[in-house]
Amino acid sequence: MEEDLQQLIKAYRMYQKMMRYPHLAEAMRKIFLSVLSEKISLDEEQIREDALKALQKEKIEPSEDNIHEYMDAMVDLEVVNHFGEEEIDQYINLARKEDRLEKLIKVVNTEGVTSLRIKKALRDFCEIPEGNTFVSPSEAEGVRVALIHHFISNQLPFKGIAKNHITIRDIDEIVEHSYWSPRYPGRIGGKAAGLVLAHRIILPRLMERDPELERYLAIPESYYFNSGIFSDFMDYNNLQGFHTHKYKNRKDIEEAYKKIPAIMEKATFPSDTVDTFRRFLAEVGEHPLILRSSSFLEDNVGHAFSGKYDSVFIANSGTPEERLEEFIGGLKSVLMSTFGPAPILYRKERNLLDFDERMSVLAQKVVGRRFGDYFFPFAAGVAFSFNAYTWSSRINQDDGLIRLVFGLGTRAVDRVGTDYPRMIPVSHPLLRPEVGVSQIRKYSQKKVDVFDVEKKRLERMAFLDLIRKIDHPDLHLAISVNQDGNLAAPMFKGQKIDLNRSCLTFQNFLTKTPFLSAMKKILEKLENAYGRPVDVEFAVDDGKLFLLQCRTLSLRKELEPVTLPENIPKDQILFINSRGVTNALVKDIEYLVYVDPRAYNRITGYTEKAEIGHVVGEVNRFLDGKRYALFGPGRWGSNDINLGVKVGYPDINKTLIIGEIAFEENGSTPEPSFGTHFFNDLVEADIIPIAIYPDQQGMFIDEKLLLTAENRLAKELPEHARHASVVHLIHVPAATNGTLLHIYQNAKEQKGMGIFAPRS
Known part of the structure; x- marks a missing residue:
């Protein structure tokens, strides 16, 4: 008897919750029936039979209304008999979510709907507890795509990825951290979109998370000033003409951009937008900020716009008005960069000029102490x-x-x-x-x-x-100290360190964190x-x-899969390499500088070998502005002058290619190392390293052509004529009947070649 009473009380409490949303009672019971069928194999037909039996026993007319009334009661009792209160609440909320989702679907798919209406419908949906029961996947996907398009990005490649990771509730959180103009819709732009997406890929909302990443990974406090503010600002100050600057020639674009700072200095934001800025600064408090560009095109698949738009650090300190002035100044700088020569010319090169580019700004608290x-x-x-x-x-x-x-x-x-x-x-x-x-x-x-x-x-x-000047608590993670010719990281935090013998290696950081x-x-x-x-x-x-x-990744042509040409006659091939190959595609090389490895090795004196490095540097300066490739023995830049030509970065910084040729000597092959002593210089200068082992099977270099082609060293640099037997300066078209050198390197297949062919 007591147990029956408990069940009746549970049923009554459930009914009371259901009656808070009477218009959803039928939807709730449909969900109950679905769950009962799935979990205890109790279907609607069986419940109907039980209801008819109960009506007959009570001698009540089995009308449809009476049958449905009894069925509802039986469903409710079965639910409270088999499920706990928390689980029942999940099913009630699922009905609510489905109802709100239906309304959200209507709103986001209404032509011309305002952002405020969408925001309200989105908030209405998200205020229902998330729980672990979910609406229809296909309907949710459709809503996600529409919301992403409206608030985040209109780029199809991005939407195709983001819809699988960013949830409706994620978008609600983005909207809650967004600032916009009441007069214009807007999006948060590519950079902000990429950050939001990456966060959800790494730490998914609805799937199991990696415990290490959950503990260790964080996102800086971020706020989004969407593109509507940019559009409002441009119209408010009658700056619409700026949008046509992109169709001017390069010189006119540069001249027009020089005038923009003075115009921006006088331009103002609408008063309600300024009030929005004040509210933001009050919310974020005094902490250094970085205002980062986040245009529609920025950070999109295939078009990174790396470094093309501005990002501005601001101290965000002082009186409220000082902070506001600094913030507005920084914001204007980012918006102004939309019309800079660099991004416009970048767009022109990639056939993106006709796209209606708009700028949003991602404001983040600077990470640090x-x-x-x-x-x-x-x-x-x-x-x-x-x-x-x-x-x-x-x-x-x-x-x-x-x-x-x-x-x-x-x-x-x-x-x-x-x-x-x-x-x-x-x-x-x-x-x-x-x-x-x-x-x-x-x-x-x-x-x-x-x-x-x-x-x-x-x-x-x-x-x-x-x-x-400072006492940094994590210094022991960053440095190593030279102790008797060996670099050693500190053994423990607080260890006394001789800074004069230290350098940054991050040894402990890489091994102990x-x-x-x-x-x-x-x-x-x-x-x-x-x-x-x-x-x-x-x-x-x-x-x-x-x-x-x-x-x-900003995939230049040389990082895309490179297809090597086939069936090239041998007399049109300069070299073939198949070891240590990096992706590269470099065309239209007009000059070759060849330091003959055999002739270099025949030099016995240190001074004369060192002079070869000096000559290479002079040739490098002479060829400034020309497209040239540099080939020579062993290790470029080695301190051991017998392993390769002793040069510094300024001696090779104008070349497109630095080739290291390793002939077998006395049964062994010196190991080229892509100029390891100044490897970082190569990375910074975008110089492609190539290693060639002519004596190994499958590799080849046309030594005969390099040695018999006209050597212009004496003609162009007569002061170095005496080194012409070692250093060869070759004009490729003159040596190959008008062709140029084209270099193909495929890292995945570890195959590469240089061929002579007409200008591309």
């Missing part, structure tokens, strides 16, 4: 899921490459001249292109980018100067989801890895 006047993260950088520069056969290209720096990541993503990020092949993270303490120290990072909060600007400081394990998983997950290589920008601070940006 404050040390005195300086704000910066422990480390930052960029990681590639595909490693295009494998200087050792041990390296697996598909595991990726990481460029890591101490401090702000601007040091890793920008070209840094004579300074060097730490290059980390993910498959062999401790394998370096440098050998020996002196080389490791030489090719270590010397300068650090930080944000000076007081001066409100980026500063570039010597690493040792910075470390002497989850960074590498996490990054390998991240790159793998993202590449699998995108179906192609990706690169991500990141920062690391206080034990967390922050994802800052994700896009498909």
Whole structure:
């Protein structure tokens, strides 16, 4: 009796909950029936029979109304008999979600609907607890695509990937962190979209998460100023004419852009938009911000726009009005970059000029901590899921490459001249292109980018100067110390360190933190989801890895699969290589510089061999502005002058190709290393390394052509005529009846060749 009473009480409580939404009672019972059929094999027909029996027993007329009334009661009783209160609540909420989803479907598919109406319908759906019962997958997918199109991105490749990872509730959270104009719809743009998508690929909302990534990965606090603000700003200030600048010639585009800063200085935002900015700044508080471009086209599949638009650091400190002025100034700078020559010419080259490009802004709290006047993260950088520069056969290209720096990541993503990020092949993270303490120290990072909060600007400081000014708790993870000719990382935190003998190696960081394990998983997950290589920008601070940006890898032609030409006559082939091949496609090379390995090896004196390096440098300067390829013996840039020509980066920085030729000598083959001593220089300068072993099966170089073609060294650089027996300066068209050199390299197949053919 007591048990029956308990069940009646449960049934009554369930009924009370159902009656909060009386218009959904029928839908709820349909769900109950479906669950009863699935879980206890009790179907509608059987319940109807039981209802008829009960009516007969009570001598009540078996009308349809009475039958349905009894069936409803029986369904309710069966549900409370077999399921707990929490599970029942899930089924009630599922009916509510299906009802709200139906309304959301109508709204998002109504032509001309306002963002506010969609936002309200979206919020109505998402205020229902998420639970673990879900609406129809096909209907949810349709809504996701429509919402992504309206609020995030209109790019089809992105939508095709994002719909499988970004949920309706994710979009609601994005909308809640978005700021827009009430007069214009807008989207958050490509960069913001890529970050949102990457986050959900790595840490899915509805699937099991990797525990390590859940603990270690974070996303910086982010806010989205959508493209409607840009459109409103342009119209409010009558700047619509800027949109036609893209059709001008290059010179006129550059001239027009010079006038834009003065115009932007006078331009203002509508008062309600300024009020929106004030609310944002009050919400975010005083913390350094980075305002990042996030245009419609930016970071899209096949079109990365890397570095084409501006990102601006702001201190976000001072009085409310000072902060507002700084924020508006930074925002204008990002919006103005839409009309810069670099992105417009980039679009022109890729037939994107007719696209109606609009700019959104991703505002993020800068990752890091404050040390005195300086704000910066422990480390930052960029990681590639595909490693295009494998200087050792041990390296697996598909595991990726990481460029890591101490401090702000601007040091890793920008070209840094004579300074060097730490290059980390993910498959062999401790394998370096440098050998020996002196080389490791030489090719270590010397300068650090930080944000000076007081001066409100980026500063570039010597690493040792910075470390002497502050007390960084994680220094032991970043540096190694030269001890009796060996570099050793600190044994423990707090160990006394001689900074004068130290350099940045990140040895402890790579071996004693989850960074590498996490990054390998991240790159793998993202590449699998995108179906192609990706690169991500990141920062690391206080034990967390922050994802800052994700896009498909900026695949130049030489990183796309390269098809080697077939059936080429041997007299049109300069070389064939099949070892240590990196992806490359370099066409229309007009000059060849060939340092004859055999002649070089016959030189016995150190001074004369050193002079060859000087001659190569002079030729390099002479060919500035020309397309040329450089080939020579063994290791370019080696400190051992007998292993290769001793040159520095300025001696080879104008070449497109640096070829290392290894002939067998005394039964052994010197091992070319793609100029490992200045490998980072090659990466920064986009110089393609090629290794050729002419004595090995399947490889070849036309030594006869290189030695018999007219050598223009004496003619062009008469002061170096006496070295013409070693250094050959060859004008390719003159030597090959008007053709040019074209180089094809396929890393996957480990095959490459250089051929003579007409201009492409």
